[in-house]
Amino acid sequence: MPNCYSHHQGQAAMRTSYGGLSILSDDPKDVEKLLEDTKYAIKNDGFLYLTNYGIPLEKLHRQFAIAQYLLDGNVITEEEKKRLEIQQHTGSYAGYKPMKGWGAGNGSYDGIENFTFYSPQMENPDLRPRALEPFMDEVKDFWTYAHDNVNRRLLKLLSRVLELPDDYLWENVQSHDGEVCAEGYFRFVCYRPMEEGQEGASMRIHGHHDIGTTTLLFSVPITALQVWNTKADKWQWVKYKPGALVINLGESLEILTGGHFLATKHRVVAPPKDQQHLPRLSCAMFCSARGDLKVSPLQDSPLIQREGLLKKGVYGEFAKLLDAGLDVPDHDTWRKARRAYAQQGPAKQVTIKGVRHSEEVFNDIKVYVPV
């Protein structure tokens, strides 16, 4: 197999340039600058790069090597593929996704194979491929650190932007009890190369929001991720930065902040020509809000109190329910409804200000994302 974690730089990798935010320093000067940069990135770029977050490159490469062994080492048995297959209609991505669609394995070929770990997959060896057993301690340590340390620091920064106490989002919003990532999940993915012109070759994952609080995506050398730049109204490539973390903000944070933190609109497309023959590995953690938390804005934030709720995006849709005095769902209900059909390709498309958007309806709430 060609090495999918080489340090090959694609042409597109040079098209954008962002610094990276270091979250380890406690020096007040650094913290102040970090806060300013974070505010800027949220408003202008719609996503963040983190560097210097405490994971050495060798440890990161080791996780990619484990992911590659799992998804390209021919080590998941046919029996396991069947028994552990993702049951997306239940609103969960847990388990093995074959290279055909996200449903019950009967969609068309999309060349994307993955394995998603929720708490039960961490607790019970029968719910994960046997071949992983020798590596489980490392896997557990790595993703626990990502969730309980990196994500916690990140939430501290976001709490400060909201002018709330440092641990506010961690204590009141983030689900963090339970094995590794609590109600969230992490995933190893391999995107196989597709022939030019093959169905689905140009759009590997259409434009979408992640649903939870934050997503920690490790930057990879195969350039395929694009983020919607709301200011410029266009897709932009996310540049490869070795060892960096690309942070997407999820829908939960968009709604909880009353539209102040817009969910990152992103998609995965065909890489530039010189990388199209290479498989692309991706490792990511999707952090989630507490399932029992109502999907409505945080009233405690001085920033939100001062500047008001911004009736935009998904929050704008929830505001209609709230204004009509209707009950809003809790996070568990909302995300199960969102996940049951997510990733399956936009069923309906509409044009908003000249841009093609997907329209998805969940519990009477409409979600629009550029495709």
Ligand SMILES: O=C(O)CCC(=O)C(=O)O
């Ligand atoms: O593979 C990537 O870079 C991003 C994938 C993604 O957006 C997702 O799985 O939600």
Ligand SMILES: [Fe+2]
């Ligand atoms: Fe995503």
